[in-house]
Amino acid sequence: MRSARRRARELALQGVYGWLYTGEGAAQLLKNLSELDEFEAADQPFLEAELRGTLAESTSLRKALEPFVDRKWDEMSPIERAILLIAAWELIHKQEIPYRVTINEAIELGKRFGATDGHKYVNGVLDRLAAVVRASEVAAPREARPRRSEGRAPATRKKASE
Numbered sequence: 096m097r098s099a100r101r102r103a104r105e106l107a108l109q110g111v112y113g114w115l116y117t118g119e120g121a122a123q124l125l126k127n128l129s130e131l132d133e134f135e136a137a138d139q140p141f142l143e144a145e146l147r148g149t150l151a152e153s154t155s156l157r158k159a160l161e162p163f164v165d166r167k168w169d170e171m172s173p174i175e176r177a178i179l180l181i182a183a184w185e186l187i188h189k190q191e192i193p194y195r196v197t198i199n200e201a202i203e204l205g206k207r208f209g210a211t212d213g214h215k216y217v218n219g220v221l222d223r224l225a226a227v228v229r230a231s232e233v234a235a236p237r238e239a240r241p242r243r244s245e246g247r248a249p250a251t252r253k254k255a256s257e
Contacts, residue, residue, distance in 0.1 A: 101200065102133050103142035104181065108204055110146045111177040121147045149184040156183040163223040174209045178217050186221070186228050194225045194232055 097105075109131075110124040119127075125143060128134055149156065157168060160179050168176065182201035186194055198221045205214030226233050 099136060099138040100141060101203070102137035103139070103145065104200055104204060105207075106131070106133060106137050106142050107145045107149065107181050108174075108177050108208060111149055111180055112173055114150055115173050115177060121150050124150075145181060145184060148188060149180050152184060153180060156180050156187070159183055159187070159228070160220060160224060163220045172210055172213060175205070175213050175217060178204050178209065178213075179220055182217070182221050183224060186225055190229075194229045198222065198225065 106128050110121075110128055113119060113124055113127070114121075121143075124146060128142070128146075157180070160183050161168065164171065164179075171179075178201050181204075182197055185192060185197045189197070198218060201221055202214045202218050205217045209217070
């Protein structure tokens, strides 16, 4: 089951993809998205902020991404461009979301909607962008994960003879 945030990101991807082809504004794109079955299950405030923010800042987001891509922007798949724009907006403007979560969500979008290995390309570009726009977070050591004795019961295995 997909989370409301993931559904919002999927709808934002559809909106940005539509914008790349039609140039429609955020209000019209949101109206179109609201007619989809998945809309009610999405985190709607997050979707609206992500879509409006990505469209409003598309030029600066593209400039932030271009040093990390190895081909001309217009030669990239529109799905990859849309995913990169959305994730770049999130990395830059949603500091409360860990950068690894943003990148993982972008990878999942790439796997679901993109070309065969598009998610790998998205991952590489976003890793390099995160190292610049979230340098201190990227450089910080990962928090230690709780050990089994710290609040989690160990998993029990059945013996083959049982």
